Amino acid sequence: MSIKIGILGYGNLGRGVEAAVKMNDDITLSAVYTRRNPADLKINTEGVAVKSVSELEKGNEDIDVLVICGGSATDLPEMTPKFAALYNVIDSFDTHANIPVHFANVDKAAKAAGKIGIISSGWDPGMFSVNRLYSLSVLPNGEAYTFWGKGVSQGHSDAVRRIDGVIDCRQYTIPVPAALDKVRAGENPELTTREKHTRECFVVAEEGADLERIEREIKTLPNYFADYDTTVHFISAEEMKRDHSGLPHGGSVIYSGTTSEGTKHVIEYSLKLDSNPEFTGSVIVAYARAAARLNKEGKSGAMTVFDIAPAYLSAYSADELRAHFL
Amino acid sequence: MSIKIGILGYGNLGRGVEAAVKMNDDITLSAVYTRRNPADLKINTEGVAVKSVSELEKGNEDIDVLVICGGSATDLPEMTPKFAALYNVIDSFDTHANIPVHFANVDKAAKAAGKIGIISSGWDPGMFSVNRLYSLSVLPNGEAYTFWGKGVSQGHSDAVRRIDGVIDCRQYTIPVPAALDKVRAGENPELTTREKHTRECFVVAEEGADLERIEREIKTLPNYFADYDTTVHFISAEEMKRDHSGLPHGGSVIYSGTTSEGTKHVIEYSLKLDSNPEFTGSVIVAYARAAARLNKEGKSGAMTVFDIAPAYLSAYSADELRAHFL
Numbered sequence A, B: 001m002s003i004k005i006g007i008l009g010y011g012n013l014g015r016g017v018e019a020a021v022k023m024n025d026d027i028t029l030s031a032v033y034t035r036r037n038p039a040d041l042k043i044n045t046e047g048v049a050v051k052s053v054s055e056l057e058k059g060n061e062d063i064d065v066l067v068i069c070g071g072s073a074t075d076l077p078e079m080t081p082k083f084a085a086l087y088n089v090i091d092s093f094d095t096h097a098n099i100p101v102h103f104a105n106v107d108k109a110a111k112a113a114g115k116i117g118i119i120s121s122g123w124d125p126g127m128f129s130v131n132r133l134y135s136l137s138v139l140p141n142g143e144a145y146t147f148w149g150k151g152v153s154q155g156h157s158d159a160v161r162r163i164d165g166v167i168d169c170r171q172y173t174i175p176v177p178a179a180l181d182k183v184r185a186g187e188n189p190e191l192t193t194r195e196k197h198t199r200e201c202f203v204v205a206e207e208g209a210d211l212e213r214i215e216r217e218i219k220t221l222p223n224y225f226a227d228y229d230t231t232v233h234f235i236s237a238e239e240m241k242r243d244h245s246g247l248p249h250g251g252s253v254i255y256s257g258t259t260s261e262g263t264k265h266v267i268e269y270s271l272k273l274d275s276n277p278e279f280t281g282s283v284i285v286a287y288a289r290a291a292a293r294l295n296k297e298g299k300s301g302a303m304t305v306f307d308i309a310p311a312y313l314s315a316y317s318a319d320e321l322r323a324h325f326l
Helices: A012-021 A053-057 A075-084 A096-113 A127-138 A154-161 A177-184 A211-219 A237-243 A276-296 A318-324 B012-021 B053-057 B075-084 B096-113 B127-138 B154-161 B177-184 B211-219 B237-243 B276-296 B318-324
Strands: A003-008 A027-034 A049-052 A065-068 A088-090 A116-118 A142-148 A166-175 A197-205 A229-234 A249-260 A263-273 A301-303 B003-008 B027-034 B049-052 B065-068 B088-090 B116-118 B142-148 B166-175 B197-205 B229-234 B249-260 B263-273 B301-303
Touching: A003 A012, A003 A053, A003 A276, A012 A027, A012 A276, A012 B249, A027 A053, A027 A276, A049 A053, A065 A075, A065 A276, A075 A088, A075 A096, A075 A116, A088 A276, A096 A116, A096 A301, A096 B318, A116 A276, A127 A142, A127 A249, A127 A263, A127 B127, A127 B276, A142 A166, A142 A177, A154 A166, A154 A197, A166 A177, A166 A237, A177 A249, A197 A211, A197 A237, A211 A229, A249 B012, A249 B276, A263 A276, A263 B276, A276 B127, A276 B249, A276 B263, A318 B096, B003 B012, B003 B053, B003 B276, B012 B027, B012 B276, B027 B053, B027 B276, B049 B053, B065 B075, B065 B276, B075 B088, B075 B096, B075 B116, B088 B276, B096 B116, B096 B301, B116 B276, B127 B142, B127 B249, B127 B263, B142 B166, B142 B177, B154 B166, B154 B197, B166 B177, B166 B237, B177 B249, B197 B211, B197 B237, B211 B229, B263 B276
Parallel strands: A003 A027, A003 A065, A027 A049, A065 A088, A088 A116, A116 A301, A197 A229, B003 B027, B003 B065, B027 B049, B065 B088, B088 B116, B116 B301, B197 B229
Antiparallel strands: A142 A249, A166 A197, A249 A263, A263 B263, B142 B249, B166 B197, B249 B263
16 A cells, blocks of 8 residues: 655756655655656656646646645745645745645635645654744743755756856855754854855856956845855866756754753754755655644644654654663 | 642652653642652652652542652552552653554553553653654654763663672763764764774772773673673762762764765764653653643554654644744
8 A cells, every 4th residue: 555646846856855755655646647758758657647737727636745846936825835735745845935825725725625735744844843842842941043054056057057147056055053053052142034044156258248347246146145244166067067067955953942941952953965955855755744743633734843753754653662762 | 720740769860850740830849749758758849749659559649640669670560550540651662572462451451441651751762762753754764873962871770780799889971973974974984893882991999809800891891891891980989979979961863864876864863861760751741742732632552753743742823833932
């Protein structure tokens, strides 16, 4: 009784989900759905159909859970509620400020259809959120700190690529070691944006471009770089390909709290990821398993990682988990 | 609508639970129950009754959840099922091999009474188990490593105290740095018991005792020290009091797994605890909140940390959690 997964959208994340499915014996990839011409899309799993999103819209595809791999700005707010009316769905919606609205929209559609809609799965939001919540619940008198990196921020890399004269960019977010040390020591420091992270850009520029201007434009870009100490390196297209073709990422949630006068506790959850999309895809696949099970139990509506007991994520039975992993 | 807690057993853990209750505005300590003479017991919370365990046995104490603070060897196997027939209960049963039997006994009693019985709460089993499960579920192709320390092992300290000529002992368990490094690097090493941890004993001996014999007896004690590299320091009673009166502990669950050829991910959850009993008590209190809520929803039976969604642990509402902590 394999769980049948459909993937909608075949970018970095869609391929990450595809890789994760192969690691799970109880989960099968049924089809990849695309808004492009299916004939033009070659996927990494042999024998699996590539179909048009219009097939999905008919509502009778043979899948247990649809993984929606789209952008949080415009794709997911529209697509997740729409498909939650037809299938169990899961997304990785990550615009923190808009989570309540997105949750309400998905909840309404999923409840009406008797389906499960899990939103904001992945690692932040996702595994980092779960760890913030456990820590906060266990030590209510404390403070959570989230550090990202060292890793590639795709949004920041894209922002630099839009600057005139830039051909390519890879932007790394890097936690400031002194800030990490203070937090790990349980000092509960107040940290500005600049004190928490630095940013490092590797840029391939057009021949003859004004490098000084490009560097200045990057460093002063509002929202993206203006509040950070940023270093810019100009490199060749060959160096970019050789040294920066991966999408590593990671980070730490560090929580420090007290239980009595002078008694401190520090909890740290950290990730070192060779591939951000493959790890994100792996979290999504575990929660897709939960979606299928919860729906089988008769549950419906929107859910987040907060609402799902850890046992639902595992291919092992409750008895096996208690006997071997508790 | 505060949640009313009763504590059965007022040793280190009972006092840790008491300290944790004070950190939670929505939870009140109703009474401490003891097998000793209640008149002889002075507790750290003013205005709270100390009662005999026999009051509890009548089954009509005004508490929402009973926290059972007893030993896993003989106390909990008997007490948790017994009181699960009368109240919602929670314990920190930590004999890993006997968890399935203990779960079954508590489940039977709790289901018959329409109560919740949470077993094996704390940090290992407990928060460490939850982290092992999340990692295993997200990266099924991987390996979990658990390191304990640096911290005081009370069982090992007790074992040394039973040696002839020993007045007092504090035993620290310490992870081997080289082993930690290999695991953190994602090397998935095979490690023997000796390669993972060392043990350090601070011993107060009787005047004129044969220190060489004591040291030899410690280092060769089967199950406790024979499989480890152990260092023994003889100190004075004053030094013991001055330098070793706390009960710090901690450790790390490090999980390393792959999602495709050559793509590695390392997940680490680590704890640095000034007080083992106060942190354990804090985890128990969060899960006691979950027990009260789950029972209010009509649920009954035995549960572990695997079966409880993280949102149940928090004093915040689901809406607040989604808006601020996801």
